[in-house]
Amino acid sequence: MPQLADQEFFARLAELNEKFAGRLPATLMRLAALSPQIDPAASADGTAAAAAELQAMLHTLAGSAATFGFRELGHHARLLEQRLRVLTTFDAVAASDWLIWRAELDEYIAAAQRDPKTLS
Numbered sequence: 001m002p003q004l005a006d007q008e009f010f011a012r013l014a015e016l017n018e019k020f021a022g023r024l025p026a027t028l029m030r031l032a033a034l035s036p037q038i039d040p041a042a043s044a045d046g047t048a049a050a051a052a053e054l055q056a057m058l059h060t061l062a063g064s065a066a067t068f069g070f071r072e073l074g075h076h077a078r079l080l081e082q083r084l085r086v087l088t089t090f091d092a093v094a095a096s097d098w099l100i101w102r103a104e105l106d107e108y109i110a111a112a113q114r115d116p117k118t119l120s
Helices: 002-037 044-064 071-089 095-114
Strands: none
Touching: 002 044, 002 095, 044 071, 071 095
């Protein structure tokens, strides 16, 4: 009986892995659409809303990617999320800090679109 349970578990895990991989392109496209909304020259409200959504999405990616075989994707999402949390904590952040973070996000998205397993 334990073998049957193991087989069912791994079959379900494989199914969830495929679902995660199937949704990943749309997730990356949404991240890419939000990136330009992090604009230090724009209204603080617009940037705050985009930052909140980006933080939630990066948090989800960081938490689930490794489970489904995308360890590097999850690791880099966690780093971006943590840096974003720091940026959103302070009242005044230099525009250059936001631009650097956005460039790193854009690089992450491009690498994930090329090869989400290794980010190469």
